[in-house]
Every structure is written in structure tokens, then in C-alpha cells.
Amino acid sequence: MTPTIFIVDDDSSVRKSLERLLRASGYQTQAFASAEDFLACRPCLNPKDPSCLVLDVRMPGISGISLQQELANAGVILPIVFITGHGNIPMSVQAMKNGAVDFLPKPFAEEELLNAVEQALAKAARLQKEAAEKAEIRRRVKTLTPREYEVFRWVITGMLNKEIAAELKVTEKTIKVHRARVMQKMKAASLADLVRLAEKIGITPENPGSNPGSSVG
DSSP: OOOEEEEEOSOHHHHHHHHHHHHHTTOEEEEESSHHHHHHOGGGGSOSSOEEEEEESOOSSSOHHHHHHHHHHTTOOOOEEEEESSOOHHHHHHHHHTTOSEEEESSOOHHHHHHHHHHHHHHHHHHHHHHHHHHHHHHHHHTSOHHHHHHHHHHTTTOOHHHHHHHHTSOHHHHHHHHHHHHHHHTOSSHHHHHHHHHHTTOOSSSTTSSTTOOOO
């Protein structure tokens, strides 16, 4: 697994220099002259292996800051290292608040860039792992029947089986059966484990009886 570093800079000399440096350090690279060209590369927006983006701030057309926002809105997992010859404090603060790993003013030392790229790749690996975990939890939730999902929402509130049975107007035995199936399908070893899984994908105890069996985003 060789990480890919995407480079977006309108200056061809900068692109070539960065590619030489990063390839010499063992990375794969792919360079683009504009944000528009990068966005046109659909596989680049969903890399299989941890990757990152070295991005110039000021470019004709879509700026680096605008590209950062567009990628965030699309849910693209691609940590960004900004480079710029025209940066200022408000711009760097905005970039960092929006999740940039670093904001390097040109000229920068090679070691600075390599350190930032290493941090970005570590972040990418962590985010990809979290995304895979959430996808697996959502897959498990989709295996629940509408009634099991309804019971699931009540169970994570900490209510007892008899209390849930009263709310749903069924027997306590029925709730026990559904609860056991929920625990099995969700692969939860305990109530605390079930709550943790739910929280990971944004399911909370509030209004537990609403929208039973609905899909989870």
C-alpha cells in the first residue's frame, strides 16, 4: 500500500518540484494545474488507500479554500496541506478551522512539507477506519426489521423490557425476543456496547419511538 499525494497548484515549476520531492520520499503522486482538473478526476475523490492533498491557496478559477469547502460538503476523506505565497493570518485560521492539517507559506523547508504530509496521511488512515466502522454499523442496522429497529431505539434509552413492552403494548416475552435479535444482529456484547454503536452513527435516545424502521443516514 503506497499512499498517493495529490498536488494541485497552477505553477508548473512548483508541481514538478513537489513531485520530485515526494516521489523521492517513496510516495506516489498525481499533479493537477487547477481545482477544476482535480475535481474531474473522480477516482481521486474516493481513494482506496490513505491519501492527502497538497493544495495551493490562490489559483485561477476555484481557489484552494473553495475546493476545501467543496470536498468537505461532498464528504471526501482527503486531508489537506495548504501551500501559499500569498497567505495571511485570517486565511490560515479559516483553513485550519475547516480541517486543514497545515498551512505552509512559500518558500518552506522540504522537511516541513514532509512532516505535514505524514500527519495528513495518518489523519486519512484514521478517518478511513472510522468511515468503514460507521458503514458496517449502518449495514447491521439495515438488517433489523421495523419492529426490531423500534425496540432497538427504546433499548438504548436504558428502559427495562417490561417498560418497553408497556409502551409498545406487547408482552415482555416479545420484547425479550426482539431485544435478543437486536443484540445478535448488531453484534453487541452488552447494552453499553449497543449504545456506543448507536452513537457512532448518530442514533440517540431522544424520541426513541419515532420513525421505527427508518433508514439511518
